[in-house]
Amino acid sequence: DVKVTQSSRYLVKRTGEKVFLECVQDMDHENMFWYRQDPGLGLRLIYFSYDVKMKEKGDIPEGYSVSREKKERFSLILESASTNQTSMYLCASSQTRQGIHGYTFGSGTRLTVV
């Protein structure tokens, strides 16, 4: 069974901390994505990557950065966590850049910044 694995289900961090969210996929997909999900706002794209060491900004990249050193791993970094970054973070991967065959999502990381 193909999988996207996010390293933490729940995280609590303090304002100003640097936070790393890790995502690993075992499907040999080239394309990986980070979304955040908030009530009433749906899923919003933060960053995506279509190749190792490649990254592109999504709709809401401010306050975030990403790293993709290996094909299977895509990390989201909150440089200095703030309370408005409290959210559910979802990692996804797809076979094609366009994602026309659908994404596979991880189980999500619920991040609380206090």
Place this chain on the structure above:
Amino acid sequence: EDQVTQSPEALRLQEGESSSLNCSYTVSGLRGLFWYRQDPGKGPEFLFTLYSAGEEKEKERLKATLTKKESFLHITAPKPEDSATYLCAVTSGTYKYIFGTGTRLKVLA
């Protein structure tokens, strides 16, 4: 502007009571419309992709249909285990998906 609107926001059904969820979309050049199921505290689970108007797909008690303006997710004789949030998304073939905010379905035994 590309947009996806799902209705209703929430739906309560009795077990066995069939109904439909709606996904209305506006996108320049639809390349795919997607339905996902999301359980509380978990990531979305892929259900269907529809590519062109008139297309239909089925999976157990779920059937998805597509027109040029909207998609319906029909749920036939639902069971309590069908309770979840159902998300709709579209893509015009770029990297970007446009997601709706979902319909929260509760099926009562």
